[in-house]
Amino acid sequence: MINHHIPSDILMSYAAGTTTPAVSLVIATHLTLCRKCREEYAKYEELGGHYVQNVEEVKVDSNTINSILDKIDSNASIDDESTEHDKDHFSNIPRVLQKYLPSGKSLTHSWKKTFSGFKYFNINIGDSSSVVKMLSIPPGKKLPHHSHEATEYTLVLEGGFSDEQGRYDFGDIAVVGENHSHTPVADSKEGCVCLVVYEGNLKFKGLLGPVLNYLKI
Numbered sequence: 560m561i562n563h564h565i566p567s568d569i570l571m572s573y574a575a576g577t578t579t580p581a582v583s584l585v586i587a588t589h590l591t592l593c594r595k596c597r598e599e600y601a602k603y604e605e606l607g608g609h610y611v612q613n614v615e616e617v618k619v620d621s622n623t624i625n626s627i628l629d630k631i632d633s634n635a636s637i638d639d640e641s642t643e644h645d646k647d648h649f650s651n652i653p654r655v656l657q658k659y660l661p662s663g664k665s666l667t668h669s670w671k672k673t674f675s676g677f678k679y680f681n682i683n684i685g686d687s688s689s690v691v692k693m694l695s696i697p698p699g700k701k702l703p704h705h706s707h708e709a710t711e712y713t714l715v716l717e718g719g720f721s722d723e724q725g726r727y728d729f730g731d732i733a734v735v736g737e738n739h740s741h742t743p744v745a746d747s748k749e750g751c752v753c754l755v756v757y758e759g760n761l762k763f764k765g766l767l768g769p770v771l772n773y774l775k776i
Contacts, residue, residue, distance in 0.1 A: 561592065561593045561595070561728075561729075561730040561731055562726075562728075562731060563725070563727055563731035563732055563733060564589075564593060564595060564596050564732065565586055565589060565593075565596050565732055565734070566734055567599065569582075569586070569734070570586070570596060570599055570600055570603065571603050573586045573600070574600055574603035574604050575603075579686055579688060579689055580684050580685065580686040580689075581684060581686040581688070581689035581690075581691045581756045581758075582689070582712065582756060584655070584656070584659075584682075584684060584691065584754075584756070585691075585712045585714050585732070585754055585756045586712075587655045588653050588655055588656045588714055588754060589714050589730070589732050591653035591654075591655060592653065592729075592730040593730055652666070652716060656716075656754065659682045659684065660680065660682075660693065661680070666695075666717065666752055667680075667693075667695045667752065670693065670695060675697065675700055676697040676700065677694070677695065677696060677697065677700070678694075678695040679692050679693060679694050679695065680692060680693040688758055689756055689757065689758050690755070690756065690757050690758070691754075691755075691756050692754075692755050693716075693752065693753070693754055693755075694751075694752070694753055694754075694755050695750065695751070695752045696720065696743070696745035696750055696751045696752075696753075697745065697750050698718075698745055698746060698747055698748055698749060698750040699744070699745060699746075699747045699750075700744070700745050700750070701742055701743060701744040701745070702742065702743045702744075703742070704740060704741070704742040705740060705741070705742075705761045706737070706738075706739065706740035706761075707735060707736070707737050707739075707740075707757055707759070707761060708737060708757075708758065708759025708760055708761075709737050709757060709758035709759050710734060710735065710736050710737065710757065710758070711733075711734070711735045711755065711756070711757035711761075712732060712733070712734055712754075712755070712756040712757070713727070713732065713733040713735070713743075713753050713754070713755050714730075714731075714732045714733075714753055714754040714755075715727050715728060715729055715730065715731050715732075715733075715751060715752075715753050716729065716752050716753055716754060717729065717749065717750075717751065717752035717753075718745060718746045718748075718749030718750045718751040718752060719731070719745075719746045719749065719751055720743045720744060720745050720746065720751040720753070721743070721744050721746075722741040722742060722743045722744065723741050723742065724739075724741065
């Protein structure tokens with residue numbers, strides 16, 4: 560059961576088409592897993608449609624219309640995914656995200672390795688303003704205590720983790736603002752695989768903080 564959802568103001572921005580490509584990706588992935596957020600998103604879309612139908616018409620030239628349609632086509636790959644999964648791929652990874660991941664014997668088979676058994680895979684969706692990555696945390700391991708330069712989104716896709724705000728399991732999304740810091744700890748049995756999106760850099764604390772901050776992980 561999913562207990563942590565997308566805040567309403569962010570979901571409304573997504574429905575209005577004003578979220579960045581990186582944030583749109585993590586929201587679209589969560590929506591394929593979460594019925595509650597899908598239903599709320601549908602209400603915002605319906606509200607937007609009602610507004611468009613009743614707004615006063617404004618004449619625009621054909622070049623403007625073609626430009627708008629081109630932008631819609633370029634973003635359609637994120638927004639038009641169903642809740643179905645690719646049977647030949649990882650069963651718990653929605654298709655909207657699968658196409659960005661390499662194939663392998665396991666979800667993390669070809670990811671890069673880092674300290675203490677952590678693995679990660681950087682995702683490039685053409686949004687230079689944000690960091691988008693898949694992160695695998697071994698069972699019982701914790702990330703160094705850190706805060707953020709901007710909002711961080713973490714969507715759990717395997718296992719789970721806990722931090723100062725609570726427990727996050729499959730499908731849960733943690734939205735942490737720049738004024739908050741935390742120390743995520745992976746599930747002691749399954750570990751955690753998650754999709755992480757954030758702008759700027761993480762700001763690590765503690766003994767290794769200066770080193771990790773210098774490396775700009």
